[in-house]
Amino acid sequence: MDRPTVIALFSRRPWLQPSAQSATTDMSEKENNFPPLPKFIPLKPCFYQNFSDEIPIEYQVLVKRIYHLWMFYCATLAVNLVACLAWWIRGYGVNFGLALVWLLLFSPCAYVCWFRPVYKAFRANSSFNFMAFFFIFGAQFVLTVLQAIGFSGWGACGWLAAISFFESSVGTAVVMLLPAIMFSMSAVMMAVTILKVHRIYRGTDGSFQKAQTEWSSGTWRNPPSREAQFNNFSGNSLPEYPTVPSYPGGGGHWP
Numbered sequence: 541m542d543r544p545t546v547i548a549l550f551s552r553r554p555w556l557q558p559s560a561q562s563a564t565t566d567m568s569e570k571e572n573n574f575p576p577l578p579k580f581i582p583l584k585p586c587f588y589q590n591f592s593d594e595i596p597i598e599y600q601v602l603v604k605r606i607y608h609l610w611m612f613y614c615a616t617l618a619v620n621l622v623a624c625l626a627w628w629i630r631g632y633g634v635n636f637g638l639a640l641v642w643l644l645l646f647s648p649c650a651y652v653c654w655f656r657p658v659y660k661a662f663r664a665n666s667s668f669n670f671m672a673f674f675f676i677f678g679a680q681f682v683l684t685v686l687q688a689i690g691f692s693g694w695g696a697c698g699w700l701a702a703i704s705f706f707e708s709s710v711g712t713a714v715v716m717l718l719p720a721i722m723f724s725m726s727a728v729m730m731a732v733t734i735l736k737v738h739r740i741y742r743g744t745d746g747s748f749q750k751a752q753t754e755w756s757s758g759t760w761r762n763p764p765s766r767e768a769q770f771n772n773f774s775g776n777s778l779p780e781y782p783t784v785p786s787y788p789g790g791g792g793h794w795p
Contacts, residue, residue, distance in 0.1 A: 573587075573588060575587075602740075607655060609730070610651055613684070620687075620695075621643050624697055635696075635701075641695065650680065654673055654680055657670075658673040665744055667750040667751040668751040670737070671751050674741075681730040684730060697717075702717040
């Protein structure tokens with residue numbers, strides 16, 4: 541057997557070639573695309589987000605709605621800041637300062653602390669990220685309910701704050717009524733979201749033991765997608781042996 545034939549034979553053996561890329565390598569090759577920042581800003585996106593590429597098709601609509609819920613909550617905080625400015629003009633400046641803190645703090649923290657966990661949970665069926673989402677998102681729901689109520693000194697224009705201004709200033713009360721409605725809508729959508737995600741989680745193989753395993757192995761930080769797990773398993777478990785070449789000689793026997 542000449543040397544070129546030997547080289548060609550060994551090049552066809554998949555177990556002698558480099559193995560399939562791991563899920564961690566796949567994720568490192570994907571360029572971060574969120575948040576989308578203008579080119580003139582000397583900062584780069586921190587996360588990779590692609591619903592059609594990473595989320596199973598049966599959950600894409602739900603995960604997109606949760607993403608839109610995060611955007612709606614951020615818009616609610618922005619409207620609340622404007623309403624607190626009107627509140628400040630009427631003599632309550634502490635609420636404007638807290639509203640500014642909530643907008644600057646909760647907008648990125650909500651994305652990192654509860655949207656990213658649910659995104660990774662649906663991407664990889666991660667029990668740890670599901671549980672992190674339920675815990676943090678549940679706390680967010682309770683806080684949103686309190687913001688909708690509108691206690692004075694909390695930096696949120698809720699129902700109590702808006703109604704109290706109808707006697708003194710109808711215009712200010714109308715402006716303050718808008719974030720109260722938006723906070724209430726956010727709370728309702730959050731409650732529906734928790735119920736839907738929990739119903740899906742109960743139908744999976746998630747468990748507390750699985751979450752502990754993900755924590756101890758460190759895969760909860762960046763769990764591989766279900767497709768990557770399947771490709772790595774199927775690609776490495778059953779290697780394909782090359783076709784045996786036919787050698788000269790009668791009946792395919794060794795000469």
